[in-house]
Amino acid sequence: MTLLEDHFSVFAQGFGHTLLASIIALIGSLVLGTFFAILQVTKSKWARGLGNVYVQIFRNIPLLIITLFFYLAVAKVIKMTGFTAGTVALTLYTSAFIAESVRAGILSVDPGQMEGARANGLSFAQAMRVIVLPQAFRVAIPSLGNQFINLVKNSSILAFVGGLDLMYQGNLVAANTFDTFATYIIVGAFYLIITLPLSYYIQYLERQLKQKA
Template identity: 35%
Template sequence: MLPPEPSRPSPERDFPWWLVAIVVIGVVLAVVIATNDLYTQVFRTVSRGVQITVFVTLVGFAMASLVGLVFALMALSNSLILRQVSRFYVEVIRGVPIIVLLFYIAFVGAPALVVAINWLTWPLQQMGLSEPWQVRDISLLWRAVLALMIGYSAFIAEVFRAGILAVDKGQIEAAEALGLSRFQRFRFIVFPQAIKTILPPLGNDFVAMVKDSSLVSVLGVADITQMGKVYASGSFRFFETYSIVAYIYLILTISLSIGLRQLEKRLRRSQKG
């Protein structure tokens, strides 16, 4: 007779001592920032970039999710052309580093887009109904958002594709037998079940984009990292400045991670209920 298997520890039932430690450290640092004039000044300067960081992350991720879903559906299409186009896009974009993509979109893609817009609106320009576009009309902020959107859409497309494939084919066939259209099957059968598989890796990509949004500072976009870089280069207070920068990013990412975990738990409970 085989001995009983040892019970596996459940991470979800563990008391979050790690969170307690983080909160204590965060409170101590907050007190230091509030009572030390130097840290207070650094925090006020660097925190001006929080709005840009949040904007770049939210807009970029929303656009990346939409584009990723489109390419995921293309990858699962019955059309060979759509499947090959999707695979080509995903493999090429995933093979290019985000920072290279930022430079490429900012200094190659944006000028090419301006040329295309001017070519399309040339008749309107001839009639005086439209002005020619200039490269400077596309701000560096939107070039950065576009680059992050393109870079992350390839990864998110694979997340959506895997989640959709994880749904039992029998349920899809049953829905088809009931006369549901392809859109209805996706909306009422596939997506509600796929979201359980999709949400954890999608949340990880969201957190990763918060951190990768710091790369937009290479274009001079005034996010948290860029504000810290400017302050440190002028004051030579590198330790204090980048400690505050790391502190702000940790607040954003940890808060987001906790929120996503709570959302996952609610989804599990709703599915069980």
């Protein structure tokens, strides 16, 4: 415990950056993923094509490559820190997987509900927002929960670009103290502080939805 006490402020700073990056990426990837999921189920060929291209690109390129692209290439045009580059990359990468989860949820909804909503005067966007998406998210919750947990763990990618996250600070402590085992045990415990409550909350939501079904 001496290691934690001596370097608590360092670990706390890293924990704060990891939590902030995770929250930003979670919100951003959910919005982007939902948007591209909707594009993939529209009747417009170009919209479906755009959605499919986006998802395939970011699903099939390693997160590290995306992060380094923003940190080394994009940062030359648009000034950004390692934290920003890593968070943007994490958002784009995760949004592709969320898009697939949401798309599967949308496709599970009876098409007749969209047709009925349109027949009653709702626009496509209104019908999607009011009728289809609420049901799609219920179906997609287990998959979305897994993606959110993966997002938190994947936030360690910020360490590669000086993102000041938990893993980055852990690396500094390990390098200074040479106590790598204890350092990464502490780092893992801090990650659990985020992921375990999130996991239990997702399970709680699943139980609540099953009771209402």
